[in-house]
Amino acid sequence: MDQITGIAHQIASDFGLAWGKFFAQVIIFILVYSILKKYAFGPVVAMLEQRRQRIADGEAKLEKIARDAAEAKQNSQAILDKAEADAARLVKEADDAAKLIQERRQQEAVSSANTIIAKAREAAQLEQEQLMSQLKREFGRMVSDATSRVTGKVLNTEDQTRINQETSAQVSA
C-alpha cells in the first residue's frame, strides 16, 4: 500500500498534479459547460427541432397540396369531359335542327316554286286564250272585211257572225 501511495505521489510530483491546479481546471471546465449548456446547446437544439418540425410541416403541406392538385386535376378533367360531351350533344342537336330546317325550307321552296309555276301556267293559258280569242276576232274581222271587199257586198250581222264562227273554227283547228 505504501508503495502504491509512493508511486501516486511520484506521478503527482512528476506531472505537477496539485489540488489547487486541479480544481482551477475543473472550475473553468464547469464554467464553460454551464454557459454552453444554457446559452448555446439549448437554443441550438431547440432551433434544430423547430426547423425539423417546420420541414415536417412543409412536407405534410406539400403532400396535401399535391393531393389537392391531383384531386383538382381529376375534377377539372371530369368537368372538361362533361363539357365535351355536352358540346358534342349540342352540336349534334344543332346539326339535326339545321337539317330539319333545311329540309323544311327546301320543301317550302319546292312547293312555292310549284305554285309559281302553276300560276305562271294559268296566266300563260289565260293570256293564250285571250290572245287566241283576240286573234279569232281579228281574223274574223279581217276575213269579213276581205269577203266584203272581194264580194262587194256589205255583210250583215248574221253573215259576219257565221264567217267569224267558221274562221274561229278554222283557226282553232
Place this chain on the structure above:
Amino acid sequence: MLLTFLPSTSFQPLLANVHSYASELLKEGNLSFLTNSLLVAAVVVGIILWFSSKATKNMSLIPHKAQNFFEFVVEFLYGQVEGIVGAKIAPRVFPLLATIFIYILVSNWFGLLPGIGTIGWGEGTGFMSVKEIHDPLLRPPTADLNMTFGLSVSMFLVWLYVTIKEVGVIGFLKHTFGAKGGLKGLMGAMVALVFLFVGVIEVFSIVFRPVTLSFRLFGNVLAGENVLHTMSGMGGFIGSVLAPFPFYFMELLVGLLQAIVFTLLSAVYIQLSTTHDDDHGHEEAHH
C-alpha cells in the same frame, strides 16, 4: 518498478526539454494554481464562448454563417451521442459530452499555434532571446494532467449520477456483480461466483477509467508537443521551419482523434452502465 523505470529512461539528448507539468505563472503566494496551461485554458474558453455567443445571437430558421457552422457541429455530435447512448439518455448527457469534445479539440489545436510553448523565460543569450525555454508563457491545456484529470473526473461523476439515476444503486450492483444466463443449481452458483469475480475486476476497471482517459489524452498531446519542439530545434532556421511542417498535420489529426476518443469512450461508458439487463435480454431474444 515504475519508480526505477522512469528515472532510467531518458531521451534528453534527442528530445526537446518539454516539461511534463505546467509552469506556475505566480510562484509566490496563494496564486500558485495560476499556471500557463490555465491561462491558455481561459483563452480557449473565451474563444469558445465568443464563437458560441456569435453563433447563437439573432438565431433564425435561415441560419447565418456562424449559426450554420455551430448547428452543423451540434447536430453531428448529437447524432453521434444519440447513436451510442440512445435517445432517452442523449438529452441529459449531450451538453457535457459536446462541451468535452469542443473544449478538448480547441485546446489541442490551439496548442499548435506559434508561440505556444516557445515564448517564455529561460537562460538569456541576448536581447529577447534565450538558449532554452524553461518556463513557457503558454502551454496547451491538454498537456497539463490537472486539466485532463479534471475532465475525466467530471466525466466520471456525471457517469455515476446518470447511472444511479437510470438504473439505481441496486440495479448498478446487480448489473456489475449479478450472474447472467439464468442458470440454476450448482452450475448457477459457480457462474454466480465467476460473475462476482468479474464484477470486482469491473469495479477496478471503472475506478481506473478517469486515470486511463486523462493519461491517454495528456500523453498524446505532450508527445506531440515534444515532437514539434524537437523538430523545430533541428537544422538551423530552414530546418526549424521545414522539419516540423509534416508533424503539424499529424498533430492536427491527433488533436481531433483524441477529442473523439475521449468523447466516444465517455459515451460508451455511459451506455454500458445505463443499459438495462432487460434490454439485453430483449436484444438477445431478437438475435
